[in-house]
Amino acid sequence: MLDRPASFLVAGAAGDATLTAASAPSPLYPVYQRLWGFSSFTLTVVFAVYVFALLTALLTVGSLSDRVGRRPVASAALVLLALGMLLFTVAGGPGGLMAARIVQGLAVGAAAGTTTAMIMDSAPDPRFGSMVSSAVPPLGIAIGAVLAGALVEFAPLPRQLVFWILAVVHLVLAALVWLIPERARPESTSRESVLRSLLPSAGLPAATRPVFFALVPSIAATWALGGLYLSLGSSVLGSVLDVRSHFVVGIVLGAFFAAGVAGTVVSTVLPPRLREWFGYGTLAAGVLLTIEAMLMGALPLYVVGSVVAGIGFGAVFRFAVSALGEAAPAAQRGQVFATMYIVSYLAFSVPALAAGLAVVRFGLKPTAVVYGALEVALVLLAAVAGIVRARREVALVRT
Numbered sequence: 001m002l003d004r005p006a007s008f009l010v011a012g013a014a015g016d017a018t019l020t021a022a023s024a025p026s027p028l029y030p031v032y033q034r035l036w037g038f039s040s041f042t043l044t045v046v047f048a049v050y051v052f053a054l055l056t057a058l059l060t061v062g063s064l065s066d067r068v069g070r071r072p073v074a075s076a077a078l079v080l081l082a083l084g085m086l087l088f089t090v091a092g093g094p095g096g097l098m099a100a101r102i103v104q105g106l107a108v109g110a111a112a113g114t115t116t117a118m119i120m121d122s123a124p125d126p127r128f129g130s131m132v133s134s135a136v137p138p139l140g141i142a143i144g145a146v147l148a149g150a151l152v153e154f155a156p157l158p159r160q161l162v163f164w165i166l167a168v169v170h171l172v173l174a175a176l177v178w179l180i181p182e183r184a185r186p187e188s189t190s191r192e193s194v195l196r197s198l199l200p201s202a203g204l205p206a207a208t209r210p211v212f213f214a215l216v217p218s219i220a221a222t223w224a225l226g227g228l229y230l231s232l233g234s235s236v237l238g239s240v241l242d243v244r245s246h247f248v249v250g251i252v253l254g255a256f257f258a259a260g261v262a263g264t265v266v267s268t269v270l271p272p273r274l275r276e277w278f279g280y281g282t283l284a285a286g287v288l289l290t291i292e293a294m295l296m297g298a299l300p301l302y303v304v305g306s307v308v309a310g311i312g313f314g315a316v317f318r319f320a321v322s323a324l325g326e327a328a329p330a331a332q333r334g335q336v337f338a339t340m341y342i343v344s345y346l347a348f349s350v351p352a353l354a355a356g357l358a359v360v361r362f363g364l365k366p367t368a369v370v371y372g373a374l375e376v377a378l379v380l381l382a383a384v385a386g387i388v389r390a391r392r393e394v395a396l397v398r399t
Contacts, residue, residue, distance in 0.1 A: 044356025057109025149250015263314025283312025
């Protein structure tokens with residue numbers, strides 16, 4: 001068995017690799033569109049089927065690790081993810097892409113809450129655990145976007161190589177997670193209990209619910225923006241900002257999510273009362289800059305706005321993960337984080353699918369600009385919810 005620091009490293013790597021797979025196809029979408037001639041709406045459907053498969057997994061096996069342990073669920077999800085990567089290498093049209101994305105979505109849904117709980121279980125302290133677990137999604141997505149963009153632009157077999165590499169990585173990690181000790185004792189291992197946990201459901205411990213519901217606007221604000229970047233981001237860069245290099249597309253997409261990692265780190269050194277508001281401010285400011293950049297056709301300004309928005313993404317999401325990690329009982333963290341990811345991926349997918357429909361009717365640029373404006377409105381709603389939550393906490397302390 002691995003010691004605690006090594007376990008923490010492997011758990012973080014497993015979570016990171018899970019999200020790396022999620023973003024790897026993004027720089028390839030324009031290639032697929034040119035090769036097979038499908039529309040922007042079909043592209044968002046390819047994106048959406050992944051998320052709905054992911055939500056299915058979250059609703060069924062999302063809390064399974066609380067029953068049977070983290071290791072078997074994480075390992076099985078990583079093996080399934082490797083299979084999804086191999087399906088990408090043999091895809092011959094939109095149908096093949098959808099099949100690969102469905103398998104990938106099921107795997108990521110099974111792994112998301114489990115690997116987050118595994119990171120929190122093996123962290124040296126809750127603060128560091130929340131920082132790493134909130135940094136894992138944007139870091140993994142950034143690596144996937146940049147790696148895929150680079151390989152598409154410069155390597156042989158541009159539509160296959162990135163997926164072969166990721167399949168091997170996932171299989172190695174599937175073996176390594178078995179060496180992580182189970183830190184949280186499973187709730188129940190009876191067959192009836194396990195089967196009952198597989199029924200579609202989402203739930204939260206009573207003590208966690210007030211914190212969770214107050215954070216829903218914050219979670220939605222971050223992931224709705226991430227959904228825009230991963231579904232239509234490549235098209236915006238190519239059609240609105242006239243970027244022709246797949247590598248540059250991957251770099252710009254990666255810059256947003258890499259900045260998210262920086263945002264999680266920066267937020268930890270700020271005074272606690274400023275962390276949430278720093279996140280909201282940078283998130284809104286960055287989105288406003290990207291809107292202006294699209295209207296002007298200015299790529300440098302778009303990159304700056306993406307970085308600023310990414311910092312806000314990381315800071316806001318880190319605040320949410322930290323608050324939920326503190327409120328969740330250790331034995332039910334898998335359930336809590338699975339429910340968090342249900343909200344996250346609904347925000348990630350539903351607006352992006354609506355945007356795909358809007359592109360067909362109104363065009364890409366107007367749709368992206370309006371999406372950005374709605375994102376700013378969502379950030380303002382999250383800020384209002386934060387104010388209400390803070391006042392409620394002060395009132396509880398006084399009573």
